[in-house]
Amino acid sequence: MNKPSPKIGYARTSTVDQNLDAQIEALTAAGCGMVRQEQRSGATLEGRPELKTILDFIHPGETLVVTRIDRLARSVQDLQTIVARLKEKGAHLAATEQPVDTSTAAGKAFFDMLGVFAEFETNLRRERQAEGIKAAKRKGVYRKRRLEGTGLSA
Template identity: 50%
Template sequence: MYRLPRQQYSWGVASIGYARVSTREQNPDGQTDALEAAGCAKVFVEHASGVLAKRPALEDALDYLRAGDTLVVTKLDRLGRSVRNLKEVADGLQERGVGLRALSQGIDTTTPGGRLFFHLLAAIAEFEHDLIVERTRDGLAAARARGRKGGGRLKLTPTKARQARAMYDEKTYTVQQIAETFGVSRGTIYRHLTEHAEPSVRG
């Protein structure tokens, strides 16, 4: 991968910012202003949905970071596609000796307390996700017991689409299982997955 020059920051550690907005119509200035105010020597800006697997600006930011640096975001949801993905990024940074700060949530993994808080937050979010999936399945089972079936006519709301994407990213559910969880057809799930240009879709 092409490695961006560190220029005048090559002599020492630095705070590097990462900002993301979902569309090109959205303005990232609020994030970039906050990151610069927090002392970021350089800010990488992404114009991409959080569910997209490929985010070039994030890849450049991660490639730019060195041991002792800190990656700074305004909020954790700017960084990860899902709780699992967020934890993978944070674990990768920690292995490289790079810190992570989330300004609005007061998280700083360069401190023992910050690392603990981050992992607690990730665990709570994962637990919440599992509860949503379990409740959805229980609701569908109850509906089927009353003679109603989850059908392909239903469409996924944006929230459910994100949840379906998170389940798919975990690599533990098939498309059929995800479809049954949300009471839609496999075609509906495939449609939402392929809209975001995933390289492959499991059956």
């Protein structure tokens, strides 16, 4: 009888238009016996049933594996919440494309730095978007985004 893999993969894209194949392939190559996948925004932890399932059922000694930390969460707070849940269960986090392994002190420190930069990048993107909207309004070319199927503006 085969022993289950202590590695559980998690693949995520923000939209259904994006492809998960490369992530799934990398996670399988990394030895993940199971890969859970979802195509939902990573802006918050809410509304991500596959990630919730992993966090609810992961066992001591198992490792949640992602390709990159930004596939898991977009804010330091959410990353810390996930890592705290894993730690409570005696589990760890690793990434295939980044030197993250929360079972080591160096890996934990690097993970924390990556989280800070992921949040910084998100904040920069929001600032650039706000600046672009402001410039478009000054030029009189700004049009509000329409909410699909409602005819209403966002």
